[in-house]
Amino acid sequence: MRRLRAVLALVVGLVALERSAHANPPDTYGFGSRETAMGNAASADTRGFAANYYNPAALARSRGIELAVGYFGASHSMQINGLDTGVDPVKGINGGLVVPGRLFGVPFAFGLAVHLPNDRISRVRALRQEQPRWELYDNRNQRLFLAANVAFELFPWLEIGGGLSFMSSTRGRLDITGSANIFTPDDSQLRHEVDADLTAIRYPQAGIRVKLDERTSLAAVYRGEFQLSLDLGAHLAGDVSGLTTALYELETHSVNNFLPQQVVFGGSWLLSDDLRGSLDMTWMNWSAYVPPVAKLDVVLDIPPPAGGWPPSITPPQPVAPTRIEPLRMHDRMIPHLGIEWRAYRSRKVEAFVRAGYEYSKSPIEPQTGLTNYIDRDRHTLSWGFGGTVHHLARVVPASLSLDFHLSYSTLVEATTRKASAADFVGDYVAKGSFVNLGFTTTMAFDGPGGKGDK
Amino acid sequence: MKRLFATGFVVAACATTGADGDGDLHLPSVNVGPFRKLGNDEVPGIAPFVLDDRTAYYREPAALVDGADVLLFAVAKTPAGDVIVRSRANDGRAFFGTSSDSGRSPPVVLRPTEPWEGGVVSGPSAIRMGTDILLFYAAAGGIGVARSSDGGLGFAKVPGPILARDPAVAWETTQVTAPGIYALPDGSLRLLYASGRAIGEAVTTDGVRFTRRDADASTPAIDPVLGPGAPAAPGSLLPNEKPPFDTASVGDPCASVRITPAGRLHVRVLYTGRDEAGASAIGFAARYGDEGPLVRNRAPVYSVGQKEIAPAYVEVTGGAFLYVQQERRVNDTLFYNAIAAAFAPGTVKLPAPASYPDAP
Numbered sequence: 001m002r003r004l005r006a007v008l009a010l011v012v013g014l015v016a017l018e019r020s021a022h023a024n025p026p027d028t029y030g031f032g033s034r035e036t037a038m039g040n041a042a043s044a045d046t047r048g049f050a051a052n053y054y055n056p057a058a059l060a061r062s063r064g065i066e067l068a069v070g071y072f073g074a075s076h077s078m079q080i081n082g083l084d085t086g087v088d089p090v091k092g093i094n095g096g097l098v099v100p101g102r103l104f105g106v107p108f109a110f111g112l113a114v115h116l117p118n119d120r121i122s123r124v125r126a127l128r129q130e131q132p133r134w135e136l137y138d139n140r141n142q143r144l145f146l147a148a149n150v151a152f153e154l155f156p157w158l159e160i161g162g163g164l165s166f167m168s169s170t171r172g173r174l175d176i177t178g179s180a181n182i183f184t185p186d187d188s189q190l191r192h193e194v195d196a197d198l199t200a201i202r203y204p205q206a207g208i209r210v211k212l213d214e215r216t217s218l219a220a221v222y223r224g225e226f227q228l229s230l231d232l233g234a235h236l237a238g239d240v241s242g243l244t245t246a247l248y249e250l251e252t253h254s255v256n257n258f259l260p261q262q263v264v265f266g267g268s269w270l271l272s273d274d275l276r277g278s279l280d281m282t283w284m285n286w287s288a289y290v291p292p293v294a295k296l297d298v299v300l301d302i303p304p305p306a307g308g309w310p311p312s313i314t315p316p317q318p319v320a321p322t323r324i325e326p327l328r329m330h331d332r333m334i335p336h337l338g339i340e341w342r343a344y345r346s347r348k349v350e351a352f353v354r355a356g357y358e359y360s361k362s363p364i365e366p367q368t369g370l371t372n373y374i375d376r377d378r379h380t381l382s383w384g385f386g387g388t389v390h391h392l393a394r395v396v397p398a399s400l401s402l403d404f405h406l407s408y409s410t411l412v413e414a415t416t417r418k419a420s421a422a423d424f425v426g427d428y429v430a431k432g433s434f435v436n437l438g439f440t441t442t443m444a445f446d447g448p449g450g451k452g453d454k
Numbered sequence: 455m456k457r458l459f460a461t462g463f464v465v466a467a468c469a470t471t472g473a474d475g476d477g478d479l480h481l482p483s484v485n486v487g488p489f490r491k492l493g494n495d496e497v498p499g500i501a502p503f504v505l506d507d508r509t510a511y512y513r514e515p516a517a518l519v520d521g522a523d524v525l526l527f528a529v530a531k532t533p534a535g536d537v538i539v540r541s542r543a544n545d546g547r548a549f550f551g552t553s554s555d556s557g558r559s560p561p562v563v564l565r566p567t568e569p570w571e572g573g574v575v576s577g578p579s580a581i582r583m584g585t586d587i588l589l590f591y592a593a594a595g596g597i598g599v600a601r602s603s604d605g606g607l608g609f610a611k612v613p614g615p616i617l618a619r620d621p622a623v624a625w626e627t628t629q630v631t632a633p634g635i636y637a638l639p640d641g642s643l644r645l646l647y648a649s650g651r652a653i654g655e656a657v658t659t660d661g662v663r664f665t666r667r668d669a670d671a672s673t674p675a676i677d678p679v680l681g682p683g684a685p686a687a688p689g690s691l692l693p694n695e696k697p698p699f700d701t702a703s704v705g706d707p708c709a710s711v712r713i714t715p716a717g718r719l720h721v722r723v724l725y726t727g728r729d730e731a732g733a734s735a736i737g738f739a740a741r742y743g744d745e746g747p748l749v750r751n752r753a754p755v756y757s758v759g760q761k762e763i764a765p766a767y768v769e770v771t772g773g774a775f776l777y778v779q780q781e782r783r784v785n786d787t788l789f790y791n792a793i794a795a796a797f798a799p800g801t802v803k804l805p806a807p808a809s810y811p812d813a814p
Contacts, residue, residue, distance in 0.1 A: 081715050083480035131481065138477040298694070320695035372482075417716045421740035422751040426484035427716035 025115050025141045026053045027259070029074050030382075031094055033403035033440040036072075037384020038338025039356020041278035043266030044209060044219035045338075048442055049096030052113030055207035055221045055264075056149035056161030059109040062098040064398075064446040069095035072438025078134050078411070080374070080430045087134050087432075090141045092117035094440065107153040111163070115145035129293045129325055132372035132425055134432070135364065139292075143167070143228075143257065149205070162206035167228055179239040201228075215270035220263070227290060228257035243305040254294035260285040266336075274342040282336065286329040286363035291371075293324045327373055328365040335359055348390050356382040356407075368419045374430050376414055382407035382436075390446075401442040409434050482715070483799065485769060486722050486738050487755030489776045490800035497547050497795065498807045499554040503782055505541055506792030507553045512539075514632075514706075515766040515777040515793045516578040518587065518606070523811070524768055525606055526777065527563070527578040527589065528793055538564035538578050538591060540606055545808040546768070546775045547795060555810045563589070563602075564609050570595035577632040577764070579708070580606070581643070583661065590616075590633040590645065597633045597647060599662065607814075617647065617656055617664045623676050625652050632764070634707035638744055639719065646723065648705035652678035653725060653748075669747040680704050680725065680739050680748045699735045699754050700727025706764040718742045724765040724776070727754065736765045736778060756796055774798050 030036030032050030042054040049068040051058035073091035077084055096113035127133060149163025178189045207221040236248040266280035300318035309315055336358040344351035362375040386403030413431035491502040505512045505528060516527040524546040530539045539560035541549040551560040566575045572594025579590045587602045589609055596615030602608055619629045627650035634646035645656045645664050654676070656664035670677040683700040691697060706726040714720050720742055727737040735754035741747065756762060756776055766777040780794035797804060 080480065080482050085477060085481065086479035087477045131478070133477065318694045321692050323692065415716045417718070420749055420751075421720065421742045422738055422749045424484060424487065424738075424751065425482050426720065427714035427718065428482040429715045 025090055025092075025117075025143070025145055028137070028141055029072065029090060029436050030405070030407070031113070031115065031145075032068070033070055033072075033384055033405040033438055034340075034352075034354065034386060035338075036407060036436065036438070037354035037356060037382050037386075037403070037405040038278055038340055039336045039358045039380065039382050041266065041268075041280040041336035041338035041356060041358075043207070043221050043264045043280050044217040045266075045268035045276065045278050048098055048444070049111060049113050051098070051151075051161075052096055052111045052147045052149050052163070053145075055209055055219050055266075056111065056163050056205060057151050057159040057207040057209040057219070057221075059098055059111040059149055059151035059161055060100070060107055060153040060159040061209075062100050062109050062444070064100065064444055066098040066442060066444045067095075068097070068440055068442040069093065070403075070438055070440030072405075072436060074434050074436040076137060076432065076434040078137060078430075078432035078434075080132065080428050082429070085132075085134065087138050088119070090117065091119075094438075103152075109151050109161075111147075111149045111151070113145070113147045113149075117144060127292070129291065129322065129371050130425065132374055132428070134375065135373035136375050137432070137434075139257070147205070157211040159209040160207070162204055164202045164204050165226075167201050167203070167226070177236075177238050179241075201226075217268045219266045219268075221266075223259075223262040223264075225261040225285070225288060226257075226259035227255045230254050230256040230294075240302070244303050247299065247301040249297075249299040251297045252294045254292055255290040256292055258290045258292070260288055274345070276340045278336075278338040278340075280336040280338075282334040284332050284334065284363070287331050289327060289329045289363075291324060291327040291373075293322060295324070296321050325370045327371060329363040330365070332361055332363045334361075344387075349387060350390075351387040352385060352403075354382075354384040354386070354405075356380075358382075367416050370423070372416075372425055374416075376411035376430060376432065378409055378411050380407055380409040398443055398445045401444070402439065403442075404439045405436070407436040409436070484712075484720065484722060484740075485774050485798065486710075486724060486740075486767070487736075487774075487776065487798045488753070488800060489736075489756045489774075489796035489798045491756075491758060491794065491796045492547065492804065495806060496797075496804045498810070499552060500782070502794040502796060503552075503780070503792045504543070504547050504777070504795040505549045505552045505560075506782055506790075507559070508784075508788075508790050510539075510559070511791045512793045513779045513791045514577050514764040515779065516580045516589075516708075517766040517768040517775065517777050518580045518582065519768050519770070520605070524770070524775065525580070526766075526793065527580055527606075528560075529576050529578070530560070530562070532562075535566065535573055536575060537562045537566075538575055538589070540814055542811050542814050543808075544811050546770060547804070548807045548810050549793075550811050550814045552810075558810075561607065561814050563607060564591060564600060564611075566593060568593075568598070568611065568614065570615055571598065577706070579633045579635045581635045581637060588635065588661065590635045592629075592631040592633060594629070596630055597645070612662055616662055617645065619649060620666065623649075623654075623666065625650050625678050625681070626654070627651075630654075632706045634709050634723070636709035636711055636721070638711060639713065644709070644744075646679070646707035646709050648707065651682050651703035651705075653680040653704055653707045653723075654678045667745065669745075677747070679741075679746075680707075680723070680750065683727065683750060683752075697729070698752060699729055699733070699757065700725075700737050700750070702728045702730050702732070704728075704737070708765045708767050710767055710769070714742075719744055721748075723748055724755065724767055726763040726765065733759070734761055734763050736762060736776070755798075760794075762794065773802055 031053040035042035046054035046058045047061045048066045075089045076087040078087040093116040098111045100109040147165040151161030209219045234250040263283045268278045338356040340354045358380045360378040364375040384405035388401040390399040411432035494501040511531040513529040518525040526541045540563045541560040543549040551558045574594045577592035587606045589600045596618030598614035600609035600611040630647045630649045632648040655667045658664045668676045669679040683698040685701045686697045708724045722740045735757035738755045739748035739750040761781040762778045764779040776796040782792040783789040
């Protein structure tokens with residue numbers, strides 16, 4: 001009972017925190033093969049480097065240095081009207097480390113985790129709001145994830161942890177000055193400067209894990225909101241063929257990637273000596289989503305020449321700002337179920353078989369208006385297996401684990417019917433699926449006589 | 455062991471380079487724009503013009519797909535008065551008899567011969583009926599129709615007019631003109647037409663006799679399917695935002711039909727919109743189902759400020775062509791009407807134009 005009260009008190013404290021961070025690729029594809037195979041129902045049972053994502057408090061479970069590295073690839077088949085839209089795959093390295101220790105006699109651990117994509121560290125896209133796109137699968141998952149956390153085991157039954165995730169926002173400016181010759185452009189003389197900043201942004205996250213007894217653990221995790229902004233500016237000033245001057249100022253601001261805050265409640269139960277079940281419920285605050293539409297401010301000043309414009313020249317007109325249509329999204333509760341069966345055990349070797357399921361109802365309202373942020377309800381089935389070899393050698397007090405995962409997600413087909421017959425996009429039928437395949441290998445240096453993490 | 459892990463990280467990081475992004479293939483579209491005017495390397499002559507002659511003053515195009523080719527009907531000026539000519543392009547862009555196709559000119563397929571025509575033929579609109587081509591046209595006394603059994607080179611007129619102005623219809627303040635014929639999936643024909651400042655619709659059971667159709671059955675009078683657009687409310691426009699383009703009049707309807715992926719009948723209409731200053735642009739209006747008013751998209755699908763009017767539309771593999779009458783300005787004092795072309799989606803770059811066909 002005391003342990004339950006502690007859970008509730010600390011959950012309230014965690015919810016009061018704001019501005020935590022979380023990463024897109026692990027949201028969608030998982031992080032670590034064991035946890036991914038168990039349907040990402042891992043907040044109460046995660047361990048090692050994966051705890052940096054699922055529950056930082058669980059880092060304190062490690063009793064020796066752990067190093068992990070893995071690779072996964074997720075291939076998409078996202079279709080509109082029966083044709084594949086070519087959503088890019090997400091693939092890359094997942095890895096991390098955990099370094100435990102003691103601070104004033106209190107066990108603690110430091111953890112570091114990274115998802116390093118194959119193709120790009122980050123990608124920003126500023127699309128017209130009318131352009132159809134798979135809003136939760138297209139651009140959001142094309143980025144690096146980097147997190148660092150610390151955890152403490154305050155009591156044998158209570159672990160708390162928290163840390164920072166890292167990303168960078170982009171600010172850029174282009175300056176062009178000089179003289180433009182509109183009749184013979186090759187004679188123009190222009191100078192340009194580009195100034196761009198990738199500014200580091202740090203976001204905290206936090207978790208708690210309570211071991212009720214030897215067979216039952218509960219957990220709560222808070223991951224806060226994250227906005228990746230893209231600010232671009234352009235300045236053009238100069239002379240136009242001696243006829244007039246030109247001044248063009250452009251400022252755009254958009255939120256290119258938005259992660260809603262999340263609260264996870266989870267539990268893990270050892271149903272028998274060899275069978276474990278896990279359940280997580282994740283609340284996602286999608287209703288706070290910021291549409292990724294750029295706000296545009298333009299100043300264009302080209303005074304007409306003294307004698308008026310030549311008939312062959314039509315001066316450009318300034319662009320009107322975009323009427324941004326609101327993107328209405330709904331908060332969602334996402335259930336995750338996981339099961340792990342220890343299929344084999346000996347003094348030195350353990351082998352596991354895992355399975356999981358999660359269901360994510362689409363948070364996006366039907367796109368019957370001008371916008372086309374496409375999404376569908378998603379079911380995910382996952383499987384996996386793995387093994388651990390303890391005490392590799394007398395001189396190497398370490399265990400080596402190798403885990404594999406395979407998950408299949410299906411986005412249920414549904415029809416979008418436009419309210420206006422004069423819409424340029426029109427009705428469409430959308431559905432999708434993706435397959436996520438990967439592995440993780442972990443080396444845990446448990447120390448002489450150690451049993452690894454608890 | 456640690457060195458092995460470090461090496462593994464470095465090797466993996468160096469093994470691949472970033473790929474170009476994707477995710478915008480095969481995006482849905484109703485395929486009626488916005489249209490991009492063709493560029494110099496997409497047409498054989500001066501872009502965006504595909505049928506031009508400084509004496510013929512080609513105007514008011516109508517287009518029809520003929521296998522892999524595009525047939526283009528247009529009004530042409532002759533010493534004897536306006537006629538309707540026919541041309542062909544293998545690629546939708548290099549039309550027989552245009553000014554750069556030296557020594558050749560499109561043949562005349564229709565001349566004013568009937569008393570009710572008043573010496574005028576204009577506004578062609580063509581449609582296939584089985585192996586025949588029906589050519590609807592406007593004349594002084596209303597709208598007429600002619601039938602061709604030889605692929606559109608020779609036409610026999612149906613005694614007409616098949617539709618004329620009805621003084622009892624309040625909004626028909628001028629003679630009916632600019633026919634836009636289209637067929638429903640069951641093969642029945644519908645005729646859009648312009649009169650005054652609006653566009654109306656008529657139906658037929660035999661392809662010859664047409665009856666007006668009321669767009670709003672809740673009122674006793676016959677209503678047009680599309681009228682001039684409402685002006686912007688005071689203070690409603692954002693800075694630099696353009697006002698509605700069709701507040702003065704709408705006309706020159708060009709209709710096409712499709713079934714949406716949701717299974718709905720979708721009637722799409724391109725039209726000429728004019729504002730109070732007389733500037734014109736091509737607009738898009740549509741409805742779901744075979745009756746009722748059209749709803750408009752507030753943005754034009756083609757607007758280049760060159761007095762573009764009279765849209766004609768054909769769907770081809772990979773997109774759609776829009777043909778319009780547009781002013782071709784040679785210099786400050788020499789300009790004339792010609793047929794210009796545009797393509798949607800605007801992101802598609804067309805290959806170099808084909809050779810001119812050997813025959814129209």
